[in-house]
Amino acid sequence: xxxxxxxxALAFVACMxxxxxxxxxxxxxxxxxSTPNEAISSVYNNxxxxxxxxxxxxxxxxxxxxxxxxxxxxxxxxxxxxxxxLHRFPGADILLNYDGKTYEFEAxxxxxxxxxxLEYSLVKSTIGVYLAGDLSYNYFSNSLxxxxxxxxxPLGINEDASYSRVGAALGAGVDFDLSVxxxxxxxxxxxxxxxxxxxxxxxxxxxxLTLSVCFGSR
Numbered sequence: 133x134x135x136x137x138x139x140x141a142l143a144f145v146a147c148m149x150x151x152x153x154x155x156x157x158x159x160x161x162x163x164x165x166s167t168p169n170e171a172i173s174s175v176y177n178n179x180x181x182x183x184x185x186x187x188x189x190x191x192x193x194x195x196x197x198x199x200x201x202x203x204x205x206x207x208x209x210x211x212x213x214x215x216x217x218l219h220r221f222p223g224a225d226i227l228l229n230y231d232g233k234t235y236e237f238e239a240x241x242x243x244x245x246x247x248x249x250l251e252y253s254l255v256k257s258t259i260g261v262y263l264a265g266d267l268s269y270n271y272f273s274n275s276l277x278x279x280x281x282x283x284x285x286p287l288g289i290n291e292d293a294s295y296s297r298v299g300a301a302l303g304a305g306v307d308f309d310l311s312v313x314x315x316x317x318x319x320x321x322x323x324x325x326x327x328x329x330x331x332x333x334x335x336x337x338x339x340x341l342t343l344s345v346c347f348g349s350r
Contacts, residue, residue, distance in 0.1 A: 157204035160316060162344030166195030166219040169337040195221040201316075201344055203251065211251040213264065219243040219340065222277070237276055243324055243336075244271040247301065258309045266301040270324045272336070297325035297336075307346070316344040 171194050199217030206212055223239040249266030273294040303320030324336040 156349035157202070158314065158346045158348030160201040160203075160314075160344040160346030162199040162201060162217075162316070162318075162342045164197055164199070164340060164342035166197045166221065167339045167341075168194060168221060169335075169339070193222060195219060195338065197340060197342070199342055199344065201346065203346075205349070206250075209253045209256065211253070211262075212248075213251050213266070214248045215266075216246045217244070219245065219338070221338075237278055240275050240277050242273045242275055243338075244273075245269070245299070245301075245322065245324070246271075249301070251305070260307045260309070262305050262307070264301075264303045264305060264318065264320065266320070268299045268301060268322070268324070269296065270299050270336075271296045272324075297329055298327035299324040299336075300326055301340075314346040316342075316346050318342045318344070 197217050197219040199215055201213065201215040203211045203213040219242065221241040221243075223241060245268045247266040247268040249264060251262045251264045253260055253262045255261040271294065299322060301320045301322040303318060305316060305318035307317070308315040319339065319341050321339050322337060324338070325333065
């Protein structure tokens, strides 16, 4: 799957707001933390050991993501939801000495999930509470990032090592009606390679906590 196809998929999610104009729909942009399964307990058990900024930096060092989200109502309590995003999981640091200078690189694992699913509202008021379930198409790749201070700059994706899998996600969310927009906080556990994985392939799962700003009807 090429970068062009990923961009096309993201554009498709964004353009879906023009479909089903009769339905109550919203479009959102979000970002958040992506925590690999094996690191979940260490992150959230130690979340109070430092300041909020330090806790967020520690969690983001394990993974972070950006997301586009579209949803529309199917009934009083049920909504269809679709999303596309990029989850990045920083790995080992690599030091390279060249021409008297030391450059620091970071090997990063990337997952691009394209999802479709349902949200069921348990509470629908100024503050709403809902359950969520998705099916997902996940594109896996690896990249090498150049670290410049606290910022990592992606240098490119190794297309030869990329592959795709079908997965699912389960979670819950809370949204806040701010009149001009909706603030949405969602937590989901992703099973990224449930279908089509190879015999010796380890399970790939992670927890994603997303903060989104959505525009349109709830």
